[in-house]
Amino acid sequence: MKNPKRARASAANPARPARPAPKPTLGMVAELAGVSPSTVSRILNGTAVVSADKRAAVDAAIARLGFVPDPVARGLAGGRTHSVGVVTQSIDSPFYGVALRGIEDELARAGYSPLFMSGHWNAVEEARCIEVLRSRRVDGLIVLTGRLSDPALRAQAKALPVVVTGRTLKAPGLYALQFDNFEGGRLATHHLLALGHRRIAFIAGDPQHPDANERQRGYRAALEAAGVPFDPELVVPGQYHEQSGLLAVERLLDRRLPFSALFAANDQMAFGAALGLHRRGLRVPEDVSLVGFDDLASAVYASPPLSTVQQPGYEIGRLAAQSMLQLLAGDRPTAALPAPRLIARESSRARGTA
């Protein structure tokens, strides 16, 4: 006999109230409704037309028993687990966190569950995540940016649907959602330019991220459009984390070049930069205007609140999940990310208005 404990609890000790009633199964529903298990399954999955009376009987039985199909059994039998693997880079990332939330919300509406794993910006780890996820038989894969090669992603897409963010990539079974980082970089720089700034320093992002380079291109394009000569001395490298923003500002200041504004390729570096400026006795925005990129939740409550380019994390997640659901349903996704928006707050102001 299987499951001896459960059986014993309800059979041998029918009086014991501790154990809840045994979980209703599809078989019990079938019996109660007077149909075969196949029919119940078909109704559940909308997999065939079933006569109205049988359907009614089954619906009633389901309601009566409070039956919920077992995803594990469904997964084994049908190959569909109603779960989708999500490889993010760090489960506690301030940016991707809200994207996860968007995924969670959207998937839940369709009865799917996300399985999150962190790749830590490391192609090897990401590949391992995918292995684990696939061994758990996820129905699809959402990859948030990451370091996997495009061919690697394409290869996965042959086995199961994948949606990836932060890339422009086309392949059968794969949908890519890309944010316009170039335009974002242009917008941030243009904002500063419009405020009268001419000497605008730039803290670049991790060059390993394609989006970092795009943002930098946007910076240059905006300068060019305004007829402001590009000065390479005003550009310092960063790695997208706070510490690198702090260091970058120090390097910048040590060069003793004048600048009245600073554009950091992401908010985290902007926060680090703000601290660096603060430590050197420079005030934001009185002495230098500061603009970031991403619009993290904490940007609004920074002192002063940070002007930034809004990258809609929640929406990215939601649309990624929605696209996955469409892929799973055999439809072609069409979602596109919203255009970048500049959010002007108190960290930037017109030049010379201190």
Place this chain on the structure above:
Amino acid sequence: MKNPKRARASAANPARPARPAPKPTLGMVAELAGVSPSTVSRILNGTAVVSADKRAAVDAAIARLGFVPDPVARGLAGGRTHSVGVVTQSIDSPFYGVALRGIEDELARAGYSPLFMSGHWNAVEEARCIEVLRSRRVDGLIVLTGRLSDPALRAQAKALPVVVTGRTLKAPGLYALQFDNFEGGRLATHHLLALGHRRIAFIAGDPQHPDANERQRGYRAALEAAGVPFDPELVVPGQYHEQSGLLAVERLLDRRLPFSALFAANDQMAFGAALGLHRRGLRVPEDVSLVGFDDLASAVYASPPLSTVQQPGYEIGRLAAQSMLQLLAGDRPTAALPAPRLIARESSRARGTA
């Protein structure tokens, strides 16, 4: 025939290189090793002593085939899915995020996967999360604080192991991990007292959270120990988010009572408070010293960096997972959270040293 697609791909089209080799199963391992599937299963699960030679043959076959047991099948057959449900409050919480990371890391070492769901500080939603998690047959449940009643948690613990944080609760099959919020509140206040402050305002946390009340008790105890009279006018309510910290400071300032220091019951409110002070032209720490609670990742890079009580989120997650693993193994967990530590940074300084 089942799985027609897979079979067709490898059988009818042996030349097509696209489809990878069919996934090795336990049965294939058994055949290759010349033993029964039962034996392979026993070796895999350490569920019985097996002769050395058979074990060697099986190990070799496993290696040769690159066999990885299918968690879905294991879940259905054996009742163990090697996954643990984690109900957190919000997948993108700045505090719980790092706890999730701790859980993820610790669980991964044992071959377990977390299944995260967000309860949004709502008992009904949390209960639904648990339902979904149980329908997915998680082997155990980790509940990060939340709003579920103690009896509800105890009831769950009858069905599967649960570990819960932020409570002191004892029940069979349940392990609670509690942080000393009282001591933390005392420490923060004492720090300010030691710096010479006497008029110390307090922004309370959401009174629905027991830990908020503990922190407040710590505040009062420290004042009392220092012989500083408690002034209820210096205490304002908050709800643990930035906005409420901002509002609280405004209320405080509107009362026109002097205070030289401010203790916020969490970092998020401290950030809001810092902004409120900034907007009123008050400088931190020159005009008012500020101390938070939690030590969020962003505290270090606030301007100025925030003094705070460190609540070890990562460690909380790691220990919760470790305790769960012990419960699952039939051992009694013994982990305890580290004692609160005050992290003095630049937002607090001796009174009158502006």
Place this chain on the structure above:
DNA sequence: CTGAAAGCGCTTACAG
């Protein structure tokens, strides 16, 4: 110590 057999709770060709 080990194998044969039944079973976990579903799904899905197959055959009406």
Place this chain on the structure above:
DNA sequence: CTGAAAGCGCTTACAG
């Protein structure tokens, strides 16, 4: 439109 049967890939009493 519907049922009987086989199967998904494992685990676990049961019986040596």
